[in-house]
Amino acid sequence: MARTRAGAPPTFGEAELSELYAAHRLSLVRLAILLVDDLASAEDVVQDAFAAMAGRRGRLDNGAAALAYLRTSVVNGSRSALRRRRTARGYVAPHDTPPDGPEATAVLAEEHREVYQALEHLAPRQREVLVLRYWSNLSEIEIAEALGISRGSVKSTASRALDALESILSKEGHR
Numbered sequence: 001m002a003r004t005r006a007g008a009p010p011t012f013g014e015a016e017l018s019e020l021y022a023a024h025r026l027s028l029v030r031l032a033i034l035l036v037d038d039l040a041s042a043e044d045v046v047q048d049a050f051a052a053m054a055g056r057r058g059r060l061d062n063g064a065a066a067l068a069y070l071r072t073s074v075v076n077g078s079r080s081a082l083r084r085r086r087t088a089r090g091y092v093a094p095h096d097t098p099p100d101g102p103e104a105t106a107v108l109a110e111e112h113r114e115v116y117q118a119l120e121h122l123a124p125r126q127r128e129v130l131v132l133r134y135w136s137n138l139s140e141i142e143i144a145e146a147l148g149i150s151r152g153s154v155k156s157t158a159s160r161a162l163d164a165l166e167s168i169l170s171k172e173g174h175r
Contacts, residue, residue: 020066021050027136028074034131035078036085037120045081049073071136072146075128082124118168126161129154 025046032042049070056069119127125147132143133154144151 016063016066017050017054020063020070024067024070025050028070031071031131031136032074032078034116034119034135035075035128036081041081041085042078045074045077048077068142068145071132071138071142072148075132075146078128079124114169115165118165121168122161122164126157126164129157130161130165133158 028046028049029039029042032045033039036042036045052073053066053069119130122130128147129143132138132146133140138146140151140154143154147154149157
């Protein structure tokens with residue numbers, strides 16, 4: 001942490017921001033891809049999160065607070081991207097799209113493709129909770145903070161999402 005003046009509390013400086021970017025950009029892009037289903041949009045969401053944080057860094061105490069801020073910003077940015085996408089489509093149900101190119105395919109291992117496709121059928125909040133829990137390995141408390149919901153809502157949403165995911169996979173004959 002950089003010090004601004006003698007006796008002042010440490011601030012989150014440019015060097016710490018660069019280190020945070022190098023250490024966590026890829027995992028944040030992966031998180032965003034799972035939420036927005038598009039590599040270019042995911043990269044934009046993460047870049048916007050880091051840009052917003054650059055303006056706030058003097059107000060963040062440490063790397064953990066900064067990472068929590070970034071996760072929340074990526075989730076919120078993903079929601080906004082999806083909202084914009086829905087608006088652009090005029091609220092028409094999306095049509096089937098061809099499989100993603102090699103760069104998007106490399107994000108998930110082949111054996112997880114069926115689960116990834118089934119995630120697309122979940123409600124947005126359910127998908128967010130499962131992605132944050134099982135992809136980003138966040139605790140219930142961290143998920144609650146990132147999504148702005150209670151810990152109980154995280155538990156119930158995760159339970160319902162897992163039931164729905166199991167139902168989707170079994171209907172498609174994947175189990």
